[in-house]
Amino acid sequence: MTLVAGIDSSTQSCKVVIRDLETGAPVRQGRAPHPAGTEVDPQAWWEALTAAITDAGGLDDVAAVSIAGQQHGMVVLDAAGEVIRPALLWNDTRSAAAATDLVAEFGAAALAARTGSVPVASFTATKLRWLRDAEPGNAARVAAVALPHDWLTWRLRGYGPASASPLGPVLDELVTDRSDASGTSYWSPSTGGYDRELLVAALGHDVVLPRVLGPSEPAGSTVALSGPGLPPVPAGIVVGPGAGDNAGAALGLGATEGDVVVSIGTSGTVFAVTGAPSTDESGTVAGFADASGAFLPLVATLNAARVLDATAALLGVDHDGLGTLALAAAPGAGGLVLQPYFEGERTPNLPDATATLFGMTLASTTREGLARAAIEGLLCGLADGLDALRRVGVEPARILLIGGAALNPAVQSIAAQVFDVPVTVPEPGEYVADGGAVQAGWALTGVRPTWTVSTAATPAPDFRSVIREQYAAH
Ligand SMILES: Nc1ncnc2c1ncn2[C@@H]1O[C@H](COP(=O)(O)OP(=O)(O)O)[C@@H](O)[C@H]1O
Numbered sequence: 348m349t350l351v352a353g354i355d356s357s358t359q360s361c362k363v364v365i366r367d368l369e370t371g372a373p374v375r376q377g378r379a380p381h382p383a384g385t386e387v388d389p390q391a392w393w394e395a396l397t398a399a400i401t402d403a404g405g406l407d408d409v410a411a412v413s414i415a416g417q418q419h420g421m422v423v424l425d426a427a428g429e430v431i432r433p434a435l436l437w438n439d440t441r442s443a444a445a446a447t448d449l450v451a452e453f454g455a456a457a458l459a460a461r462t463g464s465v466p467v468a469s470f471t472a473t474k475l476r477w478l479r480d481a482e483p484g485n486a487a488r489v490a491a492v493a494l495p496h497d498w499l500t501w502r503l504r505g506y507g508p509a510s511a512s513p514l515g516p517v518l519d520e521l522v523t524d525r526s527d528a529s530g531t532s533y534w535s536p537s538t539g540g541y542d543r544e545l546l547v548a549a550l551g552h553d554v555v556l557p558r559v560l561g562p563s564e565p566a567g568s569t570v571a572l573s574g575p576g577l578p579p580v581p582a583g584i585v586v587g588p589g590a591g592d593n594a595g596a597a598l599g600l601g602a603t604e605g606d607v608v609v610s611i612g613t614s615g616t617v618f619a620v621t622g623a624p625s626t627d628e629s630g631t632v633a634g635f636a637d638a639s640g641a642f643l644p645l646v647a648t649l650n651a652a653r654v655l656d657a658t659a660a661l662l663g664v665d666h667d668g669l670g671t672l673a674l675a676a677a678p679g680a681g682g683l684v685l686q687p688y689f690e691g692e693r694t695p696n697l698p699d700a701t702a703t704l705f706g707m708t709l710a711s712t713t714r715e716g717l718a719r720a721a722i723e724g725l726l727c728g729l730a731d732g733l734d735a736l737r738r739v740g741v742e743p744a745r746i747l748l749i750g751g752a753a754l755n756p757a758v759q760s761i762a763a764q765v766f767d768v769p770v771t772v773p774e775p776g777e778y779v780a781d782g783g784a785v786q787a788g789w790a791l792t793g794v795r796p797t798w799t800v801s802t803a804a805t806p807a808p809d810f811r812s813v814i815r816e817q818y819a820a821h
């Protein structure tokens with residue numbers, strides 16, 4: 348039996364899935380938490396990767412591995428391969444003004460044409476501009492810029508600072524893939540090349556950028572790393588190119604034309620695999636590349652599963668309790684509407700916004716109503732995203748609902764009331780890590796594995812227009 352491993356280094360945790368290459372059957376898995384916050388020392392991801400691989404029983408019997416991860420995070424390295432400052436994550440909004448500056452300098456339409464997207468604070472280029480302006484000393488030291496999955500792949504292949512890696516700080520050995528490169532705002536999904544003028548405009552000088560690998564192109568192989576604080580990984584495992592987490596999920600799900608994936612994790616995302624690149628100069632839809640050689644128009648919100656975490660904590664219940672309360676209220680929650688911008692918002696681009704509860708009356712202000720308004724509010728933001736995808740030509744036939752909060756039965760049934768497209772809930776799984784496992788198998792054999800994904804639920808279509816009408820009124 349040949350085993351392959353996929354890794355998802357996501358915002359809240361690191362997950363490892365090991366599968367049988369031939370059948371796709373799960374063999375074992377592991378996970379470890381990431382620290383909270385929107386600024387994280389990448390060393391914490393390396394330690395979580397070590398813990399998660401250990402939790403998964405190590406990789407001794409594994410033939411190939413590939414790492415997918417949260418998109419956009421800014422990892423800046425000096426000439427000695429040292430991380431210069433903690434990474435700014437995709438959900439860190441301090442670079443909102445820098446994003447505004449870059450859009451003013453180049454124009455939204457030009458940026459959409461050159462990079463597929465109009466940058467907001469999430470995008471790497473805006474974080475580099477923030478660094479240039481706020482921390483010029485750190486900016487001047489930058490010799491290479493990587494994304495979270497690029498840096499972890501580099502470390503797993505034995506590169507890193509001289510004191511902590513067998514192969515040392517070889518910056519030219521940094522690699523990335525099309526999907527994650529497309530979230531930088533200095534790479535073009537249409538041409539497949541870096542836009543160095545935009546990089547220099549952001550950071551102030553040119554630097555080493557990771558080589559962009561094709562979907563099945565191996566990054567190289569592992570070197571033996573076993574030791575205290577190092578992942579238990581033997582030498583010679585093939586390392587796949589890795590991916591941005593959303594592209595990884597599309598690969599893990601085997602999403603095809605007509606499928607729109609809605610992921611409710613730390614971020615909320617709505618995306619589809621398409622044959623041609625998309626351009627949306629309004630900035631709503633990011634025109635990303637995918638991990639199979641195609642494209643991935645995507646809408647992302649900042650406020651997703653944690654809206655439910657916060658509401659459940661406020662109501663003093665767990666996730667199941669929140670779901671039970673929500674289903675006890677009628678669709679529309681008696682007029683109660685939660686605009687859930689707890690962390691500012693990315694789509695719409697309102698980085699300084701806060702959450703607001705509308706429609707509070709003595710009748711509507713109940714625990715049940717609040718629970719339902721929280722689920723409806725986060726789903727309405729994603730339904731707006733679905734409409735934006737339609738505007739760039741996506742024709743949805745079904746929604747594949749994934750991510751931590753998709754496990755919640757109330758989220759599943761309310762999704763069938765908010766989306767005007769049938770909803771399918773795949774069996775609970777780590778689809779981003781599964782996408783990494785697909786990449787690992789693809790890089791190992793040259794043939795893309797096609798594994799079956801089972802369905803856990805298909806909530807009956809039950810579209811209730813009142814929910815979106817109320818939400819849109821505020
Ligand atoms: N049954 C549930 N109902 C609602 N939310 C849940 C449930 N189970 C997990 N979550 C939430 O899902 C989130 C984690 O989802 P995940 O997709 O792993 O996130 P990420 O990939 O961004 O790290 C957490 O905020 C967690 O509290």
Ligand SMILES: O=C(CO)[C@@H](O)[C@H](O)COP(=O)(O)O
Pocket residue numbers: 357358359416417418419437469530591592593612613614615616647
């Ligand atoms: O910024 C985006 C997509 O553009 C986010 O989707 C991040 O990629 C983080 O994803 P999760 O950790 O929430 O899955």
